[in-house]
Amino acid sequence: DTAVSQTPKYLVTQMGNDKSIKCEQNLGHDTMYWYKQDSKKFLKIMFSYNNKELIINETVPNRFSPKSPDKAHLNLHINSLELGDSAVYFCASSQLGEGGAFFGQGTRLTVV
């Protein structure tokens, strides 16, 4: 069983489109995250959700909106995609204060 799963793994889309990436974890963790890894491999946190409440919102454009229907899911919706949004997006989960975050396999987003 996959602990943290993201779909899709690859996403190619045109500028201006709206897209969503889904994430699900079956670890029973209380906190989920979205990270962006750019072409230089720098990993930056975008959002984290704890018990369905946003606890960190890094300075990302408001075109990015996380949506958490329940504790096991944290989806990422992106409006009006731009070229600079091209990156690998990782979902992760952890039990806040205990152990490290477990990462999904990533979604490679390419905006053309």
Next chain:
Amino acid sequence: EDKVVQSPLSLVVHEGDTVTLNCSYEVTNFRSLLWYKQEKKAPTFLFMLTSSGIEKKSGRLSSILDKKELFSILNITATQTGDSAVYLCAVGTNAGKSTFGDGTTLTVKP
């Protein structure tokens, strides 16, 4: 602003060598320091350190934290080609925020 600095940025060694990777940090309300290994895909969790001076060990990998001097090291002994990866250090705060360093790219040659 929270800051995590890893060094060196890249390292090339031969199989059997021992390597030490460094991570220094400046964060508000430190909670934990975490090490990850990233090969082609997602980072995989290695260690979480919360207390100074207590070594965590897993096989040939070990890590220790110094909360006074604000740094951690990750040691890999008897390196193998399978250890080639990017090693990431992340620092977590009491507010639940994680800041990652830029990583150390380790290449182990046969």
